[in-house]
Amino acid sequence: IIFQGEGCRTVPLSGHVGFDSLPDQLVNKSVNHGFCFNILCVGETGLGKSTLMDTLFNTKFEGDPASHSQPGVQLKSNTYDLQESNVNLKLTIVSTVGFGDQINKEDSYKPIVEFIDAQFEAYLQEELKIKRVLHNYHDTRIHACLYFIAPTGHSLKSLDLVTMKKLDSKVNIIPIIAKSDAISKSELTKFKIKITSELVSNGVQIYQFPTDDESVAEINGTMNAHLPFAVIGSTEELKIGNKMMKARQYPWGTVQVENETHCDFVKLREMLIRVNMEDLREQTHTRHYELYRRCKLEEMGFKDTDPDSKPFSLQETYEAKRNEFLGELQKKEEAMRQMFVQRVKEKEAELKEAEKELHEKFDRLKKLHQDEKKKLEDKKKSLDDEVNAFKQRKTAAELLQSQAQQAGGSQTLKRDKERKK
Amino acid sequence: PCAGPVESKNEAAMSELVPEPRQKPAVPMKPMGINANLLGYIGIDTIIEQMRKKTMKTGFDFNIMVVGQSGLGKSTLVNTLFKSQVSRKSSGWNREEKIPKTVEIKAIGHVIEEGGVKMKLTVIDTPGFGDQINNENCWEPIEKYINEQYEKFLKEEVNIARKKRIPDTRVHCCLYFISPTGHSLRPLDLEFMKHLSKVVNIIPVIAKADTMTLEEKIEFKQRVRKELEVNGIEFYPQKEFDEDLEDKTENDKIRQESMPFAVVGSDKEYQVNGKRVLGRKTPWGIIEVENLTHCEFALLRDFVIRTHLQDLKEVTHNIHYETYRAKRLNDNGGLPPMTTETEESHESNL
Numbered sequence: 001i002i003f004q005g006e007g008c009r010t011v012p013l014s015g016h017v018g019f020d021s022l023p024d025q026l027v028n029k030s031v032n033h034g035f036c037f038n039i040l041c042v043g044e045t046g047l048g049k050s051t052l053m054d055t056l057f058n059t060k061f062e063g064d065p066a067s068h069s070q071p072g073v074q075l076k077s078n079t080y081d082l083q084e085s086n087v088n089l090k091l092t093i094v095s096t097v098g099f100g101d102q103i104n105k106e107d108s109y110k111p112i113v114e115f116i117d118a119q120f121e122a123y124l125q126e127e128l129k130i131k132r133v134l135h136n137y138h139d140t141r142i143h144a145c146l147y148f149i150a151p152t153g154h155s156l157k158s159l160d161l162v163t164m165k166k167l168d169s170k171v172n173i174i175p176i177i178a179k180s181d182a183i184s185k186s187e188l189t190k191f192k193i194k195i196t197s198e199l200v201s202n203g204v205q206i207y208q209f210p211t212d213d214e215s216v217a218e219i220n221g222t223m224n225a226h227l228p229f230a231v232i233g234s235t236e237e238l239k240i241g242n243k244m245m246k247a248r249q250y251p252w253g254t255v256q257v258e259n260e261t262h263c264d265f266v267k268l269r270e271m272l273i274r275v276n277m278e279d280l281r282e283q284t285h286t287r288h289y290e291l292y293r294r295c296k297l298e299e300m301g302f303k304d305t306d307p308d309s310k311p312f313s314l315q316e317t318y319e320a321k322r323n324e325f326l327g328e329l330q331k332k333e334e335a336m337r338q339m340f341v342q343r344v345k346e347k348e349a350e351l352k353e354a355e356k357e358l359h360e361k362f363d364r365l366k367k368l369h370q371d372e373k374k375k376l377e378d379k380k381k382s383l384d385d386e387v388n389a390f391k392q393r394k395t396a397a398e399l400l401q402s403q404a405q406q407a408g409g410s411q412t413l414k415r416d417k418e419r420k421k
Numbered sequence: 422p423c424a425g426p427v428e429s430k431n432e433a434a435m436s437e438l439v440p441e442p443r444q445k446p447a448v449p450m451k452p453m454g455i456n457a458n459l460l461g462y463i464g465i466d467t468i469i470e471q472m473r474k475k476t477m478k479t480g481f482d483f484n485i486m487v488v489g490q491s492g493l494g495k496s497t498l499v500n501t502l503f504k505s506q507v508s509r510k511s512s513g514w515n516r517e518e519k520i521p522k523t524v525e526i527k528a529i530g531h532v533i534e535e536g537g538v539k540m541k542l543t544v545i546d547t548p549g550f551g552d553q554i555n556n557e558n559c560w561e562p563i564e565k566y567i568n569e570q571y572e573k574f575l576k577e578e579v580n581i582a583r584k585k586r587i588p589d590t591r592v593h594c595c596l597y598f599i600s601p602t603g604h605s606l607r608p609l610d611l612e613f614m615k616h617l618s619k620v621v622n623i624i625p626v627i628a629k630a631d632t633m634t635l636e637e638k639i640e641f642k643q644r645v646r647k648e649l650e651v652n653g654i655e656f657y658p659q660k661e662f663d664e665d666l667e668d669k670t671e672n673d674k675i676r677q678e679s680m681p682f683a684v685v686g687s688d689k690e691y692q693v694n695g696k697r698v699l700g701r702k703t704p705w706g707i708i709e710v711e712n713l714t715h716c717e718f719a720l721l722r723d724f725v726i727r728t729h730l731q732d733l734k735e736v737t738h739n740i741h742y743e744t745y746r747a748k749r750l751n752d753n754g755g756l757p758p759m760t761t762e763t764e765e766s767h768e769s770n771l
Contacts, residue, residue: 010532015504015699018727020536022481023473025731032664035468058461085466130750135739213474274464278471286585297581 034088036139037277038119040171041093042112042163043148044100045070047178052146052233053093055246055257056269057082060235061093070098073111092140100159109163116142116170120292127293141289143280144207144272145171148178149195149228153187156198164204170288172207172280174272175199180230180263181248181255188230195228209271210279223271229264232257480539482589483730484528484570486621487544488563488613489598490551491520493628498596498686499544501699501710502722506688507531508544521549524562528590545592551609560613567592567621571745591742593733594657594725595621598628599645599681603637606648614654620741622657622733624725625649630683630716631701631708638683645681656680658729662736675724682721685710 041049045066054060061078077094094115099108119141126137147164149156167173175195177183183191199206206227209220234257238247246257257265272280487495487508496508508529530543545566550559570591577587595617599610614623625645630638649656658676663669687710691700699710710718725733 010534011505011507013504013533013535017502017504017533017535018722019481019483019533019540019730020538021727022538022540022730023476025728026476027469027473029731029735030472031469035465037465056463058463082463082465084463087466087468089465089468130747132743135735213478215474269464274467275471277465277468278475282475290583293583294581302581 031086031088033135034090036090036092037281038092038094038140038142038144039272040112040116040142040145041095041148042099042145042167043096043178044150045098047148047150048233049095049146049148049178051235052148052176052178052231053095054235055233055265056273057091066097068098068101070101072102073097073099073108075111075115090138094142105159108159109166112163113166113170116167117292120170120289121296123289124293124296141284142171143277143284145173146272147173147175149175151177151179151182151191151230153183153191155194161198161202161204164199164206165202168205169291172283172288173204174207174268175228176264176268177228177230179232181232181250183230192226192228192230207280207283209276216275219275220271223267226264226267229268229271231265231268232263233265477537477539479586480541482541482543483734484543484545484590484592484594485725486547486563486567486592486595487598488547488550488595489628490600491548493598493600494686495596495598495628496546497688498598498626498628498684498718500688501686501718502726503533503542505531505533507533507542508546520552522553524549524559526562526566543590556609559609560616563613564616564620567595567617568745571742572749574742575746575749589734591737592621593737595623597623597625599625601627601629601632601641601683603633603641605644611648611652611654614649614656615652618654618656620745622659622736622741623654624657624721625681626721627681627683629685631685631703633683642681642683646677657733657736659736662740679717679720679724682717682724684718684721685716686718 039053041053043049045068050061050063050065061080063076063078074097075094076097077092079090079092082089082091096112099112102108123137123139123141126132126134145167147160147167149160164173164175177188177191177195180188209216209224211217211221211224232248232255234246234248234255236247236249237244238249238254239245240247240254240256245259248255248257256262260266485499487499489495499508500506525548526545527548528543528545530541532539532541534540547563550556550563553559574587574589574591577584597610597614597617599606614625617623627633627638627641627645633641655661658668658672660669660672660676663672685701685708687699687701687708689700689702690697691702691707692698693700693707693709698707698712701708701710709715711722713719
């Protein structure tokens, strides 16, 4: 095989070929296929996560507000089919429920991390299958994590720092200050600076809008400086001037959601949806997923071998692992079998003991019974003897009596005769 | 340790991250459609532009293979297709060069750019195919090359630390040149296409079509189509991969009427009616390559480049490559996939 042109040279075209339609061909195929976008909202109960989603997507997603009495952190996920022009988007919104409500929040981040990992795992499992359908796979991996910061005006809570630190290598984090109409403009600037410096000093990697493409470098660069975005959400529309706008009405004034001097909502929407949605998806796949996959496979004992060794170290290692696993399985079986045999023996011995006891008891009873019987027989015998003896005496007595009567009778007769004379 | 079942709308607590049967993603499979309630513009349709920009930045790879006997005009045709000197013919190859004794595989790469789109085009030539006295199994080196590219890709894909973009050397399209005998397909043609249509997208073309009259062309095409059908050869676009009704209608027309394209190639320009056109000059006239009344080159070009280029790549990736991968993983000791009964029975034993 002869391969030339590794350091490929560019060749000029002498006319229109037509492969400049390639991006269109690709885009058309993607449009036919549909797109997926998955957002995870992490934040304490009551920070307006659902409202913000409703505001971002101009619609009322279902769901009731959660209570503060959740025993642990859970994740609630819903998928929606959105359509705009010819684009079909499968949007999945996942929200934390009960985050920050518990007294002990040490483990609060765990369900979130586990959820994110589970989506990676599902994808990995599909990728590792022999017969796989990757191009039709419904991608559930989280593309963007909006982290809702409470508008205290001071600094980040330790729960926030801990959680974000755990998430920053797994997902694109976009921190936002929720319900930011609670903070005044001057406080807000200080708050943002404080948050940014805390994130930096704790080494939390948040998502940076990409600046490598000249067409978006400028806007992305500017936006990066405005993080975290201070947002307000509202689905209520109020008449301001002669237009209907999304706003929140207070006695002292009306906060307009889409007014950039009031809050950063428009910036968030621009960045999240209109400029960087594709980049968020790509980063999730090429960076976060690859990291997960690499760690997972290494954890399972796979290694890359050097390029000229036998192919499929993955498969060979897998075979070895499988044998090891089967071996362990066998050992466990053996152990169980032994235990079973042991138990049987013990039970058998127990039963034998019991049997022996029963026999003894039976023997004892039998003896007792015999003794009693003998006693009774003896008694009977002596009684019989007595009866016999009595009979004899009786007979003897009767005899004597009859003899005595005869003699006495004759005497009586004699006396009677004498009298008569 | 067993993982508990995952509820679609509720908690997501997974207990262990050990190899276990595929987790059901915590997303309900039946999404709710929201079209009617969209008030105001959100901006999700901008994703098209975002995606387009990204793909333009990364550029594209395209690998096209040409197979056919010597002298059928393969190299010229490829140069005509891409309007540049991209084939073997232009890279120091000499017409006086001896025809090789066995089939050789020569891959030449160039970068071409048009309208801001950069494409790394690799033309894979197969000199020696069908040129020997005994051509038995001469498709084997070709099949071997194609499979080697799948293997290369698979190896990269299976790495722990993977490249951001795996270089794609897989053959996306194989143009098979049929000799314009006017009779029927040769046994070699049938054998080649039978074997290779299962591993790569084959587009049969009738070479040097300027030797046939219009009627001869139509008859020949019909006969070739019939023969391909009788022999069960599925050329690109394959019926079974039509994605929807629209595809099917469009492709049916191409399959049943246009293909195989009867083409003429040329890299020389002539003046015709005041215009510069690519053509072949003969004593009886100038054959204009891009004139649809003269030959079907323009149809082939539009088909391969302007409408189905991306699809050729996708069918290669989603179907041919996947077939190779599945077979390779299955043959490698009959290994079951990661989600296997051993794990499940392990769970039930505990």
